[in-house]
Amino acid sequence: MEAVLALVGLGLAAPGVIDCVVRAGREIETRISSTRHLPDHIRKYRTFGTELSRGVLFTQLELVASAINQRTIGGDLKDQLEACFQKIVECLIAAEKELKKVEANEFKGILKILFGMQLGFESKIRELEQQRDIFTSLANLIHQHQTAPPVSHLGNRVKLRHESARSRPGSLLPTSEIRVAKCEMGKSVVKSVVVESRPFNSHSKPQLEEDIQVLVQKLRQTSSSTSIMNCLGYRQNPFHDTFEILFELPTDPTQRSLADMLASDLKPTLNHRVALCKLLANAVSEVHSIDLVHKSIRPRNILVVGTYHVERSAQTLFLTDWTLVREVGEASVWQGEDEWQRAIYQHMTRQGLHAERKYTINHDIYSLGVCMLEVLLWRPFIVDPAFTIGSASPNPPRELSEFFQQRAVALGPSVGVPERYLKDTQNIMRSAVVVKAVLVDLCRTELPPDVGIERNAGNQGVTVFVKLL
CATH class of the missing domain: 1.20.1420 (A middle domain of Talin 1)
Incomplete structure (x- = not known):
């Protein structure tokens, strides 16, 4: 016994x-x-x-x-x-x-x-x-x-138009990393889709496919969501070692990234800006409600569909770039964000090659706060010096906005950076402490009083606003 x-x-x-x-x-x-x-x-x-x-x-x-x-x-x-x-x-x-x-x-x-x-x-x-x-x-x-093959695996049932071994299908929306393509679903059905790719090798393929299956499974539970696009499933690219997740694009013809709006539109009314912030907060909340953390919230990945009206806004907002998403309880890779264009939206403990802490929901909320700050000020922190409306280059040269750089210099060498760093994006972005100091200062001095922040508020209250807004 x-x-x-x-x-x-x-x-x-x-x-x-x-x-x-x-x-x-x-x-x-x-x-x-x-x-x-x-x-x-x-x-x-x-x-x-x-x-x-x-x-x-x-x-x-x-x-x-x-x-x-x-x-x-x-x-x-x-x-x-x-x-x-x-x-x-x-x-x-x-x-x-x-x-x-x-x-x-x-x-x-x-x-x-x-x-x-x-x-x-x-x-x-x-x-x-x-x-x-x-x-x-x-x-x-x-x-x-x-x-049995997973229900979410699209297999050979779908085909993206104009894809080949040498060219990717569709095109990027201006000032974004959002790839839009036409997808043949069979039986003469054609849908506009957002295509998100995740490359693999022979070693990483099994684990990556399981991660994608879990992600797609969770996303398909949100069919009634107003801020998560309908996930059609995933497939393996027929020409490359890449998995692709396909999302059905809303039919409204007005489809833009938030980064494109910040870069090219005149400053909207405060009501419109606050409405965008509410849509963005709701989108992040929906991700967290299905026990996921997004890890890549920034204007270039935020899709805004429709137009704004004072009485009845027809705008909707969607998060894209689900390639870094993981479950809340899943172990986080302690690898920081070193690419400065992404790092500016990351909490200071997540910047640099080696993160100090694992990624949590609070880090998503910090990224949300930085995006909201850009929206309320209507001043992008990252600009393309050679920007022209309608450009859609996948890798345009980008730098910190002059507005952000000047504020970093104005804070002085003890808090910000020396004047010689003006026009030197890499050196300004080298310190996560400087980036946070600039964000807190902008929050304290530039936000409209109507959003509920007193200009003489203490640093603690301002920092909370930047993180949680």
């Missing part, structure tokens, strides 16, 4: 659980094999021991134990499997206790089984068989999940 008791408290994902199961099965086999003239129900128990140690049940337990940690398997199914396994362990312990009573009545090597004992033992065996059958049904669902 020692090996059976060793199973108590073990979950299916516990290291070594299969070895413990095998030992328990062998213990049952060995004990009962030494007894002659076995009644049918005790012979069934020995067969159950064989199933545990090397039979069908062993194979199913091995399958489930190897798959239980996969994030694409639903939580309800995992809970049912764990509960069933624990019930099997409970039944085994109860059966062992009944068997001990039976063995106490052994006479000259022959089991003399009293009627009451026989009924008790038979009852436990029937329970074991019921739980085994339930576990078999659940294990079959795991097997089907592993062998």
Whole structure:
């Protein structure tokens, strides 16, 4: 009974659980094999021991134990499997206790089984068989999940127009990294889509595909969302080692990045700017509501659809660039953001090659605050010196806006940067402390009073505004 008791408290994902199961099965086999003239129900128990140690049940337990940690398997199914396994362990312990009573009545090597004992033992065996059958049904669902292609995998059902080994389909929206293309869905159905790519190699492919499946699964739960585009699924690019996630683009013809609006539009009314901030906050909130962190919130990745009207705004706003997204509880890579155009939107503990802290929801909220600050001031922090309306170069030369640079110099060398760093984006951006100081100062001195910040507020209150706005 020692090996059976060793199973108590073990979950299916516990290291070594299969070895413990095998030992328990062998213990049952060995004990009962030494007894002659076995009644049918005790012979069934020995067969159950064989199933545990090397039979069908062993194979199913091995399958489930190897798959239980996969994030694409639903939580309800995992809970049912764990509960069933624990019930099997409970039944085994109860059966062992009944068997001990039976063995106490052994006479000259022959089991003399009293009627009451026989009924008790038979009852436990029937329970074991019921739980085994339930576990078999659940294990079959795991097997089907592993062998069937995921529903979210689009496969060869879709084709992006004008794609080839030498050129990417579609085009980028101006002042953005949002790629828009036409997608043939079959049966003469053509949709406008946003295409987001994630390259892989032979080593990273399995884990990356699982990450994408989990992401797509969560995004498809938000079909009624007003700030997450309808996710059609994912596919593997036919020409390159790249997975592509496809989002259905809204039909409204007015589609622009927030960065494009900041760079080329005249300053809107305060009401319009506040309305955009509310849309943006709602979009970030919806991401967090499905237990995801976005990790890349910045104007070049924010899609604004429709036009603004004072009485009834028809604008909607969507976050794009889901390539860095992960689940809230998932381990975060402690790799910081070194590309300055991205780093300016990252919390100071996430800047540089090596992040000081893992990524959290609060870091998303900080990025949200920086974007809101740009919107309320209507002054982009990053500009293309050679910007022309309608340009859509994928990698235009960019630099810090003169407005941002001058504020960094105005703060002085002790808080900001020396005057010689004017026009030197790289040196200004080298210090995360300087970037934060500029943002806090802009918040304290430039925000319209109507948004609720007193110009003489202490640093603590201003910093909270920048982070949480």
